[in-house]
Amino acid sequence: MTALHAATAVRAPRRRRAAGRALRWAATRVAGAVFVLWAVATLIFFGIRLIPGDPAEAILGGPGSRATPEALAQARAEFGLDQPLFTQYLHELGRLATGDFGTSYALKVPVGQVILDGLGSTLILTVVSLAVAWLFAIALALWATRGGRVASAVSTVLEIVAAAVPNFWLGTILILLFSVGLGWLPAISTPGIPGLVLPVLTLAIPLAGFLGQLMRESVLNALDAPFTVSARARGESETGVRLIHALRHAALPAISLSGWAFGSLISGAVVVETVFARPGLGRTLLSAVLIRDVPVVIGVVMVVALVYIVVTIATDLADRFADPRLRQKGGDR
């Protein structure tokens, strides 16, 4: 009893402490994000110089342009390429810190513009793919745990095959089947929903296999747990037990993994956008790497890193939302 009164008395300072904790959490996250962005910028800045070839050539239209030595020298001077590497690096960091990504060597337009052009398309592709993968995974997990031994065996095979299939192969097969063979969907990703279907499937199927495996395991665990016995003893139906109790428990590990999954979707987008000739950041990145368009490469990678950081924080928050136990970690003891 006395403990109860004490608990009421300390509630106000506890709320203040909770706010303090949240602030500290946010500060740690921001500091971590800045560090990651710096590390990414550094790695990519030096890494891209390991690719053979002269960036000045890229500025003047690529390796086939046969630029004169004078033109090359002028281009180097213009873009600061004649300065010591470390000076270039500091210069680059300074620009990045102010949000200036510079100008594309090849396209001669601000990198920010190039990124904005591709970002929307890629985000639509990855977000829709993630959602579709989740839907597939949930359906598969529910079916596998409901339909008896055959369903369980079939879905196990489905999940393993799906998770093992490489994106580029799956994309090609889907094109052969649905575009070339059946003629239902465009092989080249046109704007609009029909053009989105095949790229999304290509990205979503492997991820769905992966998430499905994860969820089935935890659905089975939840269906074994005493609280589902309690629920059934209250008169809950099997469907109710699954939807209200098991699914939420099953979602927890999948949510935690979705941050990572989103990252893998973005890298998958590089392949898928190329296979389906779909405009987007992935394709922009690929062509920029091929012609050594350094500002574009750095810009795209930085933006992808930033998106990844944001998504990771978002999954963290989603975790806390879905699993209240995380919010009061450590509990009363």
Added chain:
Amino acid sequence: MSERDAVAMSERAAVLDVRNLRVAFRSGRASTTVVDGVGLRIEPGQCLALVGESGSGKSVTARSILGLAGDGARVSADRLRVGSHDVLTLGNRQLRAMRGADVGLVLQDALVSLDPLRTVGREIADALRLHTRLTPSERSARVLQVLAEVGVPEPHLRARQRSGELSGGLRQRALIASAIALEPSLLIADEPTTALDTTVQEQILRLLERLKSEGTGILLISHDLAVVSRIADTIAVMTDGRIVEQGPAAQVLGDPQHDYTRRLIRAVPAGRPRGTRLAPTPSTLVPTSPTAPASKGPEPLESDAIPAVSVLSTGFVHLAAAGRTVALEARGLSKSYRGPDASRRLVVDDVSFVLERGRTLGLVGESGSGKTTTARLALGLTAPDAGTLTLGGAPWSILRERLRRPERRRIGAIYQDPLGSFDPRWNVREILADALTSGRGASGVGGSVGGRAALARSIAGLLDSVGLASALADRRPLHLSGGQRQRVAIARALAPDPEILVCDEPVSALDVSVQAQVLDLLDELQRERGLSYLFISHDLGVVQHMSDTVAVMFDGRIVETGPSADVFARPAHEYTRRLLEAAPRLR
């Protein structure tokens, strides 16, 4: 009224009527019968206790009544009626309508028996949502009402919390609330108080008693006769799927007819003098003449307790040499931890005790009283903020780890859940080999053939000393029974030949009769090897049976200490008295 009418009346009145219930599980082609010819009958306001150990089929019986025996189960019965429902003829939908409305189920631990992700309010409201047409606001009003009925303070606050945020007693009440929200005429309580502290257990039993007096029929399932004797009108003793004895509680407890019932009653440690055997004598030990131990050396036991004890004669060499020296002494120990809200909490507060060599100091208290932290301090696993510990008169707590490590073999530990402290990939032999060699480092036994043979001999000796067949050495802990696991844990603790064992709730997870065997084993080992025990438990009966000296812990402090007999006969502190009153005992 004719006799037939009277029979018909009483038949209609029963809330549960089971005759010749049989449940078999099919695995592959074989079929195992786990419930065989069980008959139970409960009338309104009656409590029938189904007593048996794990694996006896009592939980399957309970689930069958709800139609929840599982997919692979074949259930048949001459009669299986809940109120007016004939359970075996009901379809899925009708079964669901019956569950929750006519029968409520309360399981063991509300921490996992209520969905840990949902608030208890929503869990309770589920029963109402499934069976009534109440609006959400009416439902939440009823939830608060039920919570208040089961004695949860501040129900509006508690309803918004999850099982993990509530104390053991509160969440068990919430679980009961979810089962009785629709006022079912039958409540099935499957080990409802197991794992609860003594005083909390008493509160839950009192709540069940009240429900009973209000007319609810209760099927109480437990392995603990002392617990059920508190409220049962009828007791049915179950083993191996059969009911071996059934009758009025007083009769079954007072004049047990079946041998198994007698064994269960004898296994209850409460009120049994120190040194008496709780389980039938195993054949591995050599019985000596009853008077021999008392004449050799300073035997600490009352001589009248000796006769029932079997002893290895060699053990007394240790004891004689030990005399009354101090094995472990604590002076003014304090330890505080920083809570999640950054406030410091004093968990152990000025605790002092003396553990004499060859004797047992019982540390009793409820969860959160600081017992386990005291154990960690004694083991040198955590440093005290203040105070000192001495091991055999030499400094212990103030030693630096480098100096303490060679001495660690002198003090071992056994915990409540051995499964969690074993590497699941190791078999028993590997577990013991690891314990035997790690004290001396890898070079001690080495890879030489002679060393390996010696190791094998040591392992066989350890298994023998804890009464395990050497054939078990190849099993993994997962494939051992609870009692066998605890024996392996004891063997591991004995491996470095320690002087002291810290036993932290060593039998709390065990069935009563297995508990009896393990307690007997600990007792024998103490005599054989002159071990000193720091024996920690929340169970007063167990502590009373095992201890020479008792220290009662409450809120981090030792509130009362003294010879076991004195403390239990004449408790001086109010908290001790309260504990003693709440402790279930056979009556």
